[in-house]
Amino acid sequence: MINKINIKNLDLADISNYLIEKGYPKYRGEQLFQWIYKDIDDFSQVKNMPKDMIDMIANDFYIDRAVIEKKQKSEYDETAKYLLKFNDGNAVEAVLMHYEHGRSICISTQVGCRMNCSFCASTLGGLVRNLTCGEMLEEIMAIERDIKAKISNIVLMGSGEPFDNYDEVIKFIRIINDPKGMNIGTRHITISTCGVVPRIYDFIKEKLQCTLAISLHSAENQRRSEIMPVNKKYDILQVIAACKQYTGETKRRVTFEYALIKDINDAKEDACELGNLLKGMLCHVNLIPVNSVEGKAYSKSERNTINDFKEVLEGYGIETTIRRELGSDIDAACGQLRQKYIEQINDHN
Numbered sequence: 520m521i522n523k524i525n526i527k528n529l530d531l532a533d534i535s536n537y538l539i540e541k542g543y544p545k546y547r548g549e550q551l552f553q554w555i556y557k558d559i560d561d562f563s564q565v566k567n568m569p570k571d572m573i574d575m576i577a578n579d580f581y582i583d584r585a586v587i588e589k590k591q592k593s594e595y596d597e598t599a600k601y602l603l604k605f606n607d608g609n610a611v612e613a614v615l616m617h618y619e620h621g622r623s624i625c626i627s628t629q630v631g632c633r634m635n636c637s638f639c640a641s642t643l644g645g646l647v648r649n650l651t652c653g654e655m656l657e658e659i660m661a662i663e664r665d666i667k668a669k670i671s672n673i674v675l676m677g678s679g680e681p682f683d684n685y686d687e688v689i690k691f692i693r694i695i696n697d698p699k700g701m702n703i704g705t706r707h708i709t710i711s712t713c714g715v716v717p718r719i720y721d722f723i724k725e726k727l728q729c730t731l732a733i734s735l736h737s738a739e740n741q742r743r744s745e746i747m748p749v750n751k752k753y754d755i756l757q758v759i760a761a762c763k764q765y766t767g768e769t770k771r772r773v774t775f776e777y778a779l780i781k782d783i784n785d786a787k788e789d790a791c792e793l794g795n796l797l798k799g800m801l802c803h804v805n806l807i808p809v810n811s812v813e814g815k816a817y818s819k820s821e822r823n824t825i826n827d828f829k830e831v832l833e834g835y836g837i838e839t840t841i842r843r844e845l846g847s848d849i850d851a852a853c854g855q856l857r858q859k860y861i862e863q864i865n866d867h868n
Contacts (some may be wrong), residue, residue: 527653621671629679
């Protein structure tokens with residue numbers, strides 16, 4: 520595969536232009552694109568294109584497939600966590616969750632992460648590299664092959680900061696939304712960011728109907744900076760200003776993710792600060808009982824504390840939900856399974 524390109528890194532326009540430059544009509548690009556998302560693993564499986572064209576394509580491209588290195592399935596619910604390995608040996612995590620409205624998958628956008636959020640296992644070891652759009656697509660396709668069923672909802676909230684890999688993430692969304700490809704509607708896609716403000720403004724210009732989720736975790740700057748170092752560069756007021764412009768221009772609400780950490784950000788005073796910050800905004804708050812992570816000192820808030828926090832926010836007129844705790848027995852928090860994989864590799868070396 521030396522000098523060959525993963526064809527899943529190309530969108531329909533890229534493939535069509537490639538074939539047009541080789542002297543073939545545009546419709547051949549649509550045919551090839553559709554075959555890729557029928558999940559072929561070899562170009563010889565393409566049945567409606569001439570052999571000389573297939574040979575040329577196979578000479579320039581390959582079809583990337585991730586290997587399921589490990590799979591953990593919860594004993595309590597149908598949640599499954601996958602460790603997926605790519606050609607270069609790097610591995611990422613994806614989580615399959617079952618809801619009444621369908622199957623959702625939480626995918627990674629980077630190998631590791633450089634945002635260094637203090638409660639997250641993804642940051643252990645820092646950022647290794649960005650994923651390509653084709654590798655993100657393959658996270659979904661690998662799991663669909665395993666379960667022999669289609670995924671209906673995509674959440675970009677696994678390892679990595681999506682807006683730190685902006686161009687590939689946007690290309691991924693446009694490919695997955697293409698009616699000739701996987702045809703998943705943008706309203707079924709959620710993209711989560713820790714608050715990379717310039718990219719929020721860029722995202723507004725994309726005019727995509729995805730759900731924007733902001734990892735907030737505190738309404739007070741000093742505390743948020745301790746939990747999320749990105750706040751030192753883009754503080755809370757900057758994040759909120761960008762979100763207000765987003766809701767104003769798109770008419771879509773923002774989801775604020777708030778991980779509740781015992782004795783750190785879960786007091787009623789914290790809820791009041793958050794209520795005052797978000798009051799009147801077109802938004803929704805998703806409260807997340809923080810996962811315990813090996814090597815991190817944080818622990819989960821008590822259930823009554825979580826309920827009290829929710830009640831305070833609702834008193835400010837803010838729609839608030841508590842995230843279901845899925846996969847707590849299978850290292851379902853971001854980064855934990857990959858970290859154990861890395862440690863095992865290091866032990867063998």
